[in-house]
Amino acid sequence: MTESDASPAPHSVQRITAVTRSDIFDYLRGEGGPWWGRLDEIDFLVGLYDLDRLASTDSRFTTARGDIVQHRINNPLDWGDDWVFEDPRFRLGDGPDEVLLAFLARLVHPEVQSDVDESSKRVEELNRRLGPDGWTLRPFEFLSGRPLYTPVPTQATGPLISLPVGDDDTAKLDLVLGQTYSLLDRDGEEVARDLLRSAVLTLRCDGRFYHPMPGDGWTAATYEAVLTVDRALLPEFTTAVTDAIWQRLGTVLTWLQREDVQSLVVDGDIGPSLAVPPDWRNQTAEPELDLSVARRFRIDFPSTEFDVARQDFADLEIRGRGFSYFYDTRTDRMITDFLLDDRPLVATLCNVTLINRDGALSPRIKLWKKDKTKAARTVAMEAIPGTESTQIIKALVDTNDVHENFWKVICFIQNCVGLDNIPGGRRRSAIDGEAELARLLADQDRTTLLEAVRTAIGGALTEEDIRRISNRKLQLQRFKRLLTDPEFFE
Numbered sequence: 001m002t003e004s005d006a007s008p009a010p011h012s013v014q015r016i017t018a019v020t021r022s023d024i025f026d027y028l029r030g031e032g033g034p035w036w037g038r039l040d041e042i043d044f045l046v047g048l049y050d051l052d053r054l055a056s057t058d059s060r061f062t063t064a065r066g067d068i069v070q071h072r073i074n075n076p077l078d079w080g081d082d083w084v085f086e087d088p089r090f091r092l093g094d095g096p097d098e099v100l101l102a103f104l105a106r107l108v109h110p111e112v113q114s115d116v117d118e119s120s121k122r123v124e125e126l127n128r129r130l131g132p133d134g135w136t137l138r139p140f141e142f143l144s145g146r147p148l149y150t151p152v153p154t155q156a157t158g159p160l161i162s163l164p165v166g167d168d169d170t171a172k173l174d175l176v177l178g179q180t181y182s183l184l185d186r187d188g189e190e191v192a193r194d195l196l197r198s199a200v201l202t203l204r205c206d207g208r209f210y211h212p213m214p215g216d217g218w219t220a221a222t223y224e225a226v227l228t229v230d231r232a233l234l235p236e237f238t239t240a241v242t243d244a245i246w247q248r249l250g251t252v253l254t255w256l257q258r259e260d261v262q263s264l265v266v267d268g269d270i271g272p273s274l275a276v277p278p279d280w281r282n283q284t285a286e287p288e289l290d291l292s293v294a295r296r297f298r299i300d301f302p303s304t305e306f307d308v309a310r311q312d313f314a315d316l317e318i319r320g321r322g323f324s325y326f327y328d329t330r331t332d333r334m335i336t337d338f339l340l341d342d343r344p345l346v347a348t349l350c351n352v353t354l355i356n357r358d359g360a361l362s363p364r365i366k367l368w369k370k371d372k373t374k375a376a377r378t379v380a381m382e383a384i385p386g387t388e389s390t391q392i393i394k395a396l397v398d399t400n401d402v403h404e405n406f407w408k409v410i411c412f413i414q415n416c417v418g419l420d421n422i423p424g425g426r427r428r429s430a431i432d433g434e435a436e437l438a439r440l441l442a443d444q445d446r447t448t449l450l451e452a453v454r455t456a457i458g459g460a461l462t463e464e465d466i467r468r469i470s471n472r473k474l475q476l477q478r479f480k481r482l483l484t485d486p487e488f489f490e
Contacts (some may be wrong), residue, residue, distance in 0.1 A: 035113035050173040101151035110146035177201040183248040231268030249352040304336040308405040324354040340402035
């Protein structure tokens with residue numbers, strides 16, 4: 001590269017930001033090793049610049065070559081190893097993208113870096129920093145079996161910062177949410193973008209879920225991303241909005257090596273807490289409240305529990321497209337948990353999540369106990385014999401007392417339309433004989449049976465029609481006995 005080559009092209013656009021350039025220089029100062037590789041600095045730079053045409057900054061010399069010989073060979077301590085990054089003559093910090101990219105491609109050239117593994121690692125680190133600005137190094141030619149990398153423009157990977165994200169890294173998770181926000185903004189998803197402004201992101205282990213589908217990537221260490229939002233905003237998180245958020249959020253988490261996060265859940269927060277006096281147990285009269293203030297703090301929490309013992313499964317239906325769920329048509333609410341046993345202090349529930357995979361619904365089942373003494377959804381705790389402290393029980397739920405209700409739920413799930421992926425399960429396709437039919441219809445009320453008959457034969461069928469048919473059958477039976485039974489005839 002000549003001196004004229006180092007000047008910006010007429011239509012050159014600088015896409016690599018100063019932040020990215022600083023990141024690259026910091027990497028090369030540290031883990032990247034000497035930038036000149038197995039060459040000396042003059043041989044490295046001669047492949048890019050005409051050192052005899054670049055002016056000297058030392059009055060004793062006339063060219064850049066003389067400067068380098070004096071300050072890096074004769075007196076190597078005059079300049080630091082990273083001097084080239086700050087020297088304005090080489091335009092690495094403020095020049096057009098092509099100048100820096102040519103320098104980086106030279107870094108991984110076989111003449112400079114002969115070890116293919118080391119060269120590949122260096123390219124990976126450089127591309128991770130160049131990706132958000134829309135550049136990458138790719139091999140298109142080979143020299144003696146070693147790749148020659150060329151910079152090529154690519155679609156920007158987005159504002160992705162590289163950082164390890166732990167389960168409880170609140171500040172880093174907020175940055176991840178900010179990255180997702182930027183990706184939504186870039187892609188024109190304004191509704192989903194604006195809904196993230198007040199959201200809080202956490203990661204929650206869902207290892208207690210049972211995943212019956214083989215090959216779906218589930219392990220005991222699987223996590224779910226949880227977005228906690230204002231409860232009043234929950235209706236705005238439609239299937240389309242949730243899918244748009246998860247598409248970007250999942251990409252960011254995967255890029256940050258959190259492939260174990262496999263789903264997104266949107267929860268409503270509990271809102272502000274009212275002040276409670278320390279002696280509230282001893283108060284007998286309710287304090288007078290300013291109703292205008294009380295209304296502002298009133299938040300309805302619709303239950304998502306279905307009482308197996310008291311409610312009718314016929315009221316449930318499956319709704320949703322990308323995100324499927326049970327819906328109680330009688331009470332107009334979504335159902336996530338089936339209440340198997342309800343006691344004064346602890347309730348036993350069965351959580352069921354429907355996963356839509358290529359049009360087929362597959363259930364995820366979790367048995368858990370809820371501590372009813374606490375307002376929030378809290379896993380029950382139990383004293384373990386042989387230990388000195390109370391511990392949380394996550395994996396063991398005793399179903400001896402609730403096995404009948406539990407199997408009601410399992411049978412209901414198995415008979416739902418589309419749930420064909422229960423291991424070892426099969427849907428009944430035919431009724432075996434009249435006795436089986438009579439057993440199935442024995443518990444049905446008259447209205448239900450009437451509607452079933454109407455549906456089966458088509459047309460309008462009234463109760464009067466059924467009464468006449470029944471009377472005709474009785475008359476025919478009587479007439480047959482008159483013909484065939486002499487004693488009955490007498």
